[in-house]
Amino acid sequence: MTTSPRNPWVLAQRAHKMNPSVLREILKVTERPGIISFAGGLPSPKTFPVSAFAGACEKVLREDASAALQYAASEGFPALREMVAANLPWKVDPSQVLITTGSQQGLDLVAKVLIDAGSRILVETPTYLGALQAFSPMEPDVVSVASDGEGVLVDDLDAKAKGARFLYVLPNFQNPTGRTMSEARRAALSARAAELGLPLVEDNPYGDLWFDTPPPAPLTARNPEGCIYLGSFSKVLAPGLRLGFVIAPPALYPKLLQAKQAADLHSPSFNQRMVAEVMKDGFLSRHVPTIRALYKSQRDAMLAALEREMPEGSEWNTPKGGMFLWARLPEGLDAVKLLPLAVEKGVAFVPGAPFYGADADPRTLRLSFVTASVEQINTGIAALAAAIREYAQQHRAGRVPATVEA
Numbered sequence: 177m178t179t180s181p182r183n184p185w186v187l188a189q190r191a192h193k194m195n196p197s198v199l200r201e202i203l204k205v206t207e208r209p210g211i212i213s214f215a216g217g218l219p220s221p222k223t224f225p226v227s228a229f230a231g232a233c234e235k236v237l238r239e240d241a242s243a244a245l246q247y248a249a250s251e252g253f254p255a256l257r258e259m260v261a262a263n264l265p266w267k268v269d270p271s272q273v274l275i276t277t278g279s280q281q282g283l284d285l286v287a288k289v290l291i292d293a294g295s296r297i298l299v300e301t302p303t304y305l306g307a308l309q310a311f312s313p314m315e316p317d318v319v320s321v322a323s324d325g326e327g328v329l330v331d332d333l334d335a336k337a338k339g340a341r342f343l344y345v346l347p348n349f350q351n352p353t354g355r356t357m358s359e360a361r362r363a364a365l366s367a368r369a370a371e372l373g374l375p376l377v378e379d380n381p382y383g384d385l386w387f388d389t390p391p392p393a394p395l396t397a398r399n400p401e402g403c404i405y406l407g408s409f410s411k412v413l414a415p416g417l418r419l420g421f422v423i424a425p426p427a428l429y430p431k432l433l434q435a436k437q438a439a440d441l442h443s444p445s446f447n448q449r450m451v452a453e454v455m456k457d458g459f460l461s462r463h464v465p466t467i468r469a470l471y472k473s474q475r476d477a478m479l480a481a482l483e484r485e486m487p488e489g490s491e492w493n494t495p496k497g498g499m500f501l502w503a504r505l506p507e508g509l510d511a512v513k514l515l516p517l518a519v520e521k522g523v524a525f526v527p528g529a530p531f532y533g534a535d536a537d538p539r540t541l542r543l544s545f546v547t548a549s550v551e552q553i554n555t556g557i558a559a560l561a562a563a564i565r566e567y568a569q570q571h572r573a574g575r576v577p578a579t580v581e582a
C-alpha cells in the first residue's frame with residue numbers, strides 16, 4: 177500500500193499475511209436464494225437449547241446481575257472452569273482451564289505465544305482453514321504432514337518434526353474430511369511425538385458428536401505435558417455464545433493468559449454464567465444425545481442419497497460423527513470447476529482444494545449433512561450428481577466449464 181498525505185496508513189508486515197478466506201469468497205456463490213447448501217460449516221439451529229437459555233438468562237440476571245454484567249477474571253468464570261475440567265476424560269485441574277472466546281481464539285492465542293516468523297509448524301493434509309488463518313499472521317513455515325483416512329501418517333513426522341514448534345491435529349470427525357483417528361494411530365502418534373519432542377495442539381470441537389461409539393481417548397490424555405487441548409461450546413450448545421476453552425500445561429498457561437488479557441481481557445461474563453447455569457445438573461448428558469441422533473439420521477440420509485445418485489467413479493467416506501462428509505469426484509474432474517454447474521442446478525458444496533497447504537487433490541469436496549433437511553438432502557444430492565454427469569460429459573468432449581464467479 178503506498179502512503180500519501182490522504183492515505184497515511186502503513187500496514188504491518190503481518191497484515192499482508194491476512195487474506196480474505198478463499199472459502200468465504202467461494203461461499204458467496206452458494207448463498208444465492210433457493211440454493212440447497214451443503215457448503216456451510218454451521219451447526220443446525222434446531223439443536224440450540226433456546227428454552228434452557230431463556231431460563232438460565234432470567235436466573236442469572238435475577239440472582240447475579242452485578243457480576244454477570246461486570247468485568248471479570250481473564251481465566252474465566254470459576255464454576256465454568258470447574259465444569260469443563262470435570263467433563264474431560266482425563267485428570268484436569270481447573271487451574272489449567274482458560275475460557276476463550278470460541279476455540280478460534282484459542283488458535284489465535286497459541287499462534288501468538290508459540291510462533292515466530294519462520295517457525296516451522298506441522299499440519300494435517302488437508303486441515304482446518306480457520307487454523308491456517310489464525311497461524312499465518314505470525315508468518316510460520318507451514319509444513320503439511322502426509323495423511324490418510326485416519327489423519328497424519330506417523331512415519332512422515334521423522335523427516336519434518338525437527339525444530340517444529342508444534343503439530344496441529346484434529347483427531348475427531350475432522351473439519352473438513354470428517355475422518356477420525358483410530359486408537360492404534362493415536363497411540364503411535366502420541367509415542368512418536370513424545371520421542372521427537374514434538375508438542376501437539378489438539379483441536380476437538382466435534383468430539384462429543386459421535387454417532388455409534390465414542391472416539392478413542394484424546395491425544396492430550398496420553399501426554400498432558402506435551403499437548404495443548406482446544407474445546408468448544410459451539411457444537412454442543414450454540415456458536416453465537418462464542419465460548420470455548422484451552423487446556424494448557426502449567427508451563428504454558430501464564431503466557432496464554434497474558435495473550436488473552438491483551439486480546440479481550442476476558443470472554444463475556446454473562447455468557448459464561450449462563451452456560452454454567454445451563455450445564456449444571458448434567459444438562460449436556462441429556463442434550464448432546466439429541467444432537468447425535470439428529471446428525472446421525474442426516475448423515476444416513478446423505479449416504480443413502482449418494483449411493484443412489486452418484487455416478488461411477490465417485491467416492492466418499494462414512495464419518496462416524498461430526499458434521500462433514502468428504503467426497504471425491506471421478507478421475508480428471510475438478511471440484512472448483514464443478515461448483516458453478518452445481519449452483520446452476522440449485523446445490524452448493526465446498527471444494528476441497530483450499531483446505532490443503534500444498535499438493536491439493538482437486539477432485540475432493542466437503543459436504544455438510546447437518547443443516548439441510550432430509551428432503552433437501554435427497555433433492556440436493558440428485559442435483560449434484562446431475563451436475564457431475566454434465567461436467568463429465570463436457571470434460572470428455574474437451575470443454576471446460578466456466579470458473580466460479582462470486
Ligand SMILES: Cc1ncc(COP(=O)(O)O)c(C=O)c1O
Nearest residue numbers: 278279280304351408410415420
Ligand atoms: C476444527 C475447528 N476448530 C475450531 C473451530 C472454531 O470454533 P469456535 O470458535 O466456534 O469454538 C471450528 C469451527 O468450525 C472448527 O471446525
